[in-house]
Amino acid sequence: MRVFISYAHDTQGRKVAQALADALRKRGVDVLWDRDLPEGNPVSLPEWIVTSVTAYPVLCVLSPDYVLRFGAGDGTAARKGTLFESRVLQRRIYDHTDPGGCPVIPVAGLGFSADLAPVVLKNLVISRFDAETEDGLEQIVRRLLALRPAPVPAGPIAASVQVSGEMTLVQDLEAVAPTSAIGPALVHDWLAAVPGLDRAALLRALPAVERIIKAAGDTEAMRQMTDCCLRALPDRSPAAGDRRARAWLLIRCQAWHLHRRHELTAAVSTVDEGIRLAKECGDGGLVASGKRLLATLHCELAEVSSPYARRHHLALAVENARAASAMFDALDPAGDEYGACRNVLAGIWFTRYRLDRRRSALKLANKLAAQAVGYLPKDRAREYHELVILRARICIARGELPRARGLIDKALASLADHAGDGASYTELLGAAHLARAELRLKENGRDALVNAAREVSLALGFFDEISLPYASATCRWLLAKLVPETAGVERGDVRICERLFADSRVRLLGLEERSRRIGECVGGRWTRRTEWKEIARKLHSQV
Secondary structure, three states: OEEEEEOOOOHHHHHHHHHHHHHHHHOOOEEEOHHHOOOOOOOOHHHHHHHHHHHOOEEEEEOHHHHHHOOOOOOOOOOHHHHHHHHHHHHHHHHOOOOOOOOEEEEEOOOOOHHHOOHHHHOOOOEEOOOOOOOOHHHHHHHHHOOOOOOOOOOHHHHHHHHHHHHHHHHHHHHOOOOOOOHHHHHHHHHHHHHHOOHHHHHHHHHHHHHHHHHHOOHHHHHHHHHHHHHHOOOOOOOHHHHHHHHHHHHHHHHHHHHHOOOHHHHHHHHHHHHHHHHHOOOHHHHHHHHHHHHHHHHHHHHOOOHHHHHHHHHHHHHHHHHHHHHHHHHOOOOHHHHHHHHHHHHHHHHHHHHHOOHHHHHHHHHHHHHHHOOOOOOOHHHHHHHHHHHHHHHHHOOOHHHHHHHHHHHHHHHHOOOOOOHHHHHHHHHHHHHHHHHHHHHOOOOHHHHHHHHHHHHHHHHHHOOOHHHHHHHHHHHHHHOHHHHOOOHHHHHHHHHHOOOHHHHHHHHHHHHHHHHHOOOOOOOHHHHHHHHHHHHHHHO
16 A cells, blocks of 8 residues: 655654655555655655555545645745645645545544644544654554455456456555554455455565464454465466465464364374475475474473374474574574574473473473573564563473572563454463463462452453463463362362363363362262262373
């Protein structure tokens, strides 16, 4: 999307226009204004102004000088550009007869009185924009997106216009902020257009669509997007570009929605296929990303597996994380991608410690996490916060409680600024509160159980908000473990259930069945252990 900014060169006009141009460009909007003209005058400045004002949406930045010179000037030769622009703008407003929105959008700072606006612009809706905080930008972007051309009926004479409309949709996807309220609607429109998109338009839009869907945490939209795109791209195509696109979709998108649904085995198969395709087309970076994801998936599989399978998954997790580290280090020595791999590897060894209680694993996890600190910058926000939370949990396990408290407070304070930035940050907030619950229990104060349960409840709220079923089930299991009577069972039942099942979802089903039997006195003639064996047989036959 391209827009033209019309403004006057007084202090207020320059300040608002500069902030507006910078903010729009961060959204991918192509901004035209006189700051980008060469130092020498263009061949025809009036022609450049007429072309810009008549061909693109115009943002009129209202300021005292702009108002003074709009349409009629003030009798001096100063600011003739503003006077000329305003006359062309008046003509465009007068010529606007479409039922849609007017392509001229007045923009004013928060302190500017609407009563001062020129009559022609006062009749339009004035958008407010704060040059300091960028408040109001979302509304301006929405108004610009609403000026997109309407869909053109199918037909031979409409073909070229239809292609133009498709590219406009792609540009809108690139311009909108991932967390914008209109992002999901644009994705919906794009999904409907996917079957008719040419390959170039399809591939260009994928990164923007991925960002919007992941920001919303919408697994169903990601599933639909992946299915549509994989159908649109030729299967077994000899073209390296097609194979790379399919590999990218499998690793970045399909595995993502399977992972969020905790369908870990299916996600592993998907990533394996993506890595195979990425190797065929020689994309080493994508192969490395796939192996890093495989490491995470195998680590999580270890947590819900039997002891024998657990060792197998942990070995594969370490193997893939080390391979990804070596590949990223070769591509970008000691870069932040390498640091992200160190972070994953530290998490794997910490998981091994939690499952096997080997102090050597905890020591290695601490060493790797300390290494990762030197590689991960704060602008890698997700990995950076994951690392801070992981280091806090390692400190809790090592008994370094004051240091753990400081790290958790640091994570929560930093994440509070990102709480509205999408599902990824909401998930991390939940993880930070779970770490704080661990800390409360380790501190073992008088109200340790109550405080820990409060932190787990907060985490549950975050996970429910972004529809993470397995994380939510884990929180509910922890609450039952902390306060068994709320689940209708006794503490001994919780201990037996924990030994019998590794998956939090199955554990909850076990507690529910045990509670039902207690209420109906079904197992009165059996011991608790015998009845749990019966419950285990029942659940294993169902799952």
